[in-house]
Amino acid sequence: MNFKLVRQLSILCLGLVWPLISPAADSFNILLYHHISSTMPRSTSLSAQEFEGHLEYLKQNNYNVIDLALAISSVQQGTPLPDKAIVITFDDAWRDIYEQGLPLLKKYDYPFTVFVNTDPVDQKNRYTMTWDMLRDLKKQGVILANHTRDHDYLVRKPNYDDQWLSDVLDNINYAQQRLTDELGPVPKWLAYPFGEYNNRLKLALKDQGYIAFGQQSGGIAEFSDWQALPRFSAAGRYSNLKTLKTKLESQPFPANYKAFSNPVIRTDQGVQNQPSLAVELTKAQKLGVRQQLSCFIVGDRKMPDWQSKMQFTVQADQPLGKGRNRYNCTAPVWGQKNYYWLSHQWLIYGGEAPPKE
C-alpha cells in the first residue's frame, strides 16, 4: 500500500479511535532536523542509526507523529489533537533526507515536512534534492514548504527600511512561486533561515498570510505567535535522547508570545546587548510551583524577577555575545513530571557582514 494512503488511513483511524483511548491535547511539539548523515557537519546532522533511534523512541513511548497541516489546523480551530502529538520537520532539502531519512520514515509510517531553498534545487546542487525527488516526496504525502530562495540572512542587513522589506518579501515570494510552479499547491509556511527574524518582517508575513517557524525551543498552542513558531532542534548535540526526551514531553509555556521583544539587538545603533525578556503569563493557575520557574541564558541559570502574579522579566547579567543567543525558561507542570518550556532567540548584530555558515 502506498505511503500516502497509509498515512491518510491512519489519520482517519486516529481521528475515530484516539478520543476513546487517549486524552485529547491542545498543543503539539515540532522536531527540527537538517541532515541525516555521518559525513555532513555534526552541528546540523545525526546519523541514520541515531535518527532511527529517535523514531523507535517515539513509537515505543506512544507518541503520535502527525502531519503539520493537521496539527496547525487543529490548534487554530480548537479541535482536539491526539495526546503526545509530535511533528517532524527538515530544513534545507538535503539529498540525504531522501536517501537516508525517507526509507526510515516510511518504515515507521511517520508523516513529515521539508522546508526548501529553491535556488540550490534550481542550480542542481549535488547535495540537495532534485525537483523530481521533491515531486516524488509530495506524491508520497510529504508536505513541502518555503525556506526562502537562497537561505540569505534576512535581518543581518544595514537597516530595515521599505527597500529591505520589499527585497526580503521578494525573496520569500519568489521561492513560494518556484515551489508552486514545480510541485503544485504548497502551504504558505516559511521557516526563517537560522531562525532569524525581526518584528517588522513578522508583521509583514502575517499580512501576507504566512505562518512562520523559528529555531527557538518550545511547543505550539493557541496562544503561540504564528509568525514565530518554535521547534526543538534534534540534531548534533541536541540528538541525545536523554535531553530530547524532556523536550518531547514538554508543554508550551502559557505566555503571550506575540508581545515578546523585537529579537534583533543592534549594537551599532546604541541598543544595549543585555536584553530583558518580559513575559506575560496567560494561565498562571496551571503553572507548577512558581519558585520552580527557572531560566537559562546561554547555558547559565538565571532566576526571573516577578513583577506581579502574571508577569516576570529575565535579563542577562552580562552583555550577550555577537550572533544568536537564547533565553530558555521552564516550570514544572502541576502534578506531573514534565515541564512548560519557553524560549526566545536574540540576534546580537552590529551591522557586520554575515558569517559563512
Ligand SMILES: [Zn+2]
Ligand atoms: Zn536552513
